[in-house]
Amino acid sequence: MIGFWISFVMLCFTGIIQIFLPYLLKRTVVFGVTIPATHIEDKLVIQAKKIYSIILASIWLLLLFGYSICSIVVIHNEDFQIIIGITLMFLIMIISMVLYAYFHWKLKIKKQQQKWGKHLTEIRVVDVSLRAKDEMLPLSYFISLAFVPLLLMIYTYYQYALLPEQIPTHWGPSGEADAFTEKNRFSVILLPLMMLVMQGLFAALTEGTKRSGIKISAINPPKSAHKQLNKRKYTSWFMFLTAFLITILFSFLQLTTIHHGIVGKGIMLTIFITFILVILIGSIIFSVKVSNLEEMGERSGFSDGITDIDDDRYWKGGLFYFNKEDPSLFVEKRFGIGWTINFARPMGYLIVFIPLIIILFIALLS
Structure with a gap:
């Protein structure tokens, strides 16, 4: 069950x-x-x-x-x-x-x-000092994770003789491997390679978000700035947590492939369940924190008769953002929690889709 x-x-x-x-x-x-x-x-x-x-x-x-x-x-x-x-x-x-x-x-x-x-006057508020207050995690946090798959590749080749002739490529709900591929110099490092690409994806998403504009509401600039800075901070923390957990899980699977039988089925199952639970709990905490920020008061500071810039024209169906005048690669989603691409910026496509294509290619090879 x-x-x-x-x-x-x-x-x-x-x-x-x-x-x-x-x-x-x-x-x-x-x-x-x-x-x-x-x-x-x-x-x-x-x-x-x-x-x-x-x-x-x-x-x-x-x-x-x-x-x-x-x-x-x-x-x-x-x-x-x-x-x-x-x-x-x-x-x-x-x-x-x-x-x-x-x-x-x-x-x-x-x-x-x-x-x-x-009947309202649209106002755009810009605060150039906010960049100095941005607490998104630096790129170095994600780069530090990249040493793990690189070391794993070196260790895997060092222990190449210990590896089984059939390399696991998929694990079932019980934690047992249920799909395999032939052992060769490429197949034995598929997991570390996929881990490295996923780390790169999370790093690129975080860095792209960090370099994107911080949009402040004209209704209440101080509170809006506070909300935006905290959203960005929580987003980077959640990205890093996800990348960190993937690193731990994939490292564990790679080491159990090299040293087959060092852990029992019960431990394998516990690792899988713990991974899923921590991701779910992290998602819940992230969602609650973002929701709490949105519940903060939205009025005071400006007189009636003003409103934020209405940028509905840049949102196709309210889901896809396309604005050539906005240098941001990523913007906040309008329906959903997190960020989406500015589809008018080709670099956004490269950041998101190239890693996904590489991951798909690696998965097909396995």
Whole structure:
């Protein structure tokens, strides 16, 4: 039942985050539409969030109940249970995006018809001193992790004779290897190579975010600056935690491949479960901290009659940011927690997609 419980926990986490997502984000950006502070309590805005959450919660509970019954009564194969669990997670996210698209359209039409914000003066606030206060982790933290896969490659070649003729490439929910490839000079370092590329990806994402603009709200610049700086700091910490945990897990798998049998099945399973739990707990803490920042007051400091720059025109469907005038490679997501690419900046594509292509290539070779 390990496969079921792992999938069950992840399905619960995915569902809860998606259900409460509209309440975790900026109150002035709802379903990808900029809402002036004077209209954040509008009836349609409040109803849209509520209906989205109720519909998604109802579907999620039905799927969770059906998955639990099927896994306990009908499906006993752990791999199949995990496949179904992952499929249901994607289904929840797809349903979430369908609901998002509907309410994005509704709010956009309402905003245009009633001309929300047309009587307000748009103001852009810039504080050049914020760069000195930015507490995002430096690149050196991620570079330090890169020494681990490099040392592992050296050690692997040193112990080449001890390696089995079949090199593990995949581990099942029980922690046991269930897929293998032939031993050669390349296959024995696949895990360290993949680890190195993933570390590079997290480093590039963090550094790209660090160099991107710090957007401050005109409604309350001091609190907005505080929120932005803390969001960036939490993001870099979460990125580093993820890269660190991947480094530990992959290093453990590589060492158990070299020294086969040094740990029992129970320890392998414990390592896998601990990895998943720490990632989930870290994600929850990150989401809660970001949500708490968004709950901070948004008014004071400026008189009525002003609003932030309405950049809806740069957001395609409220999801894809395309602004040639913005030098930032990454910007905050409008629906979801974290950052997304400025699709008008080719460097953003390179940072994200080249490592992913390399990882996919390594996975195919394995």
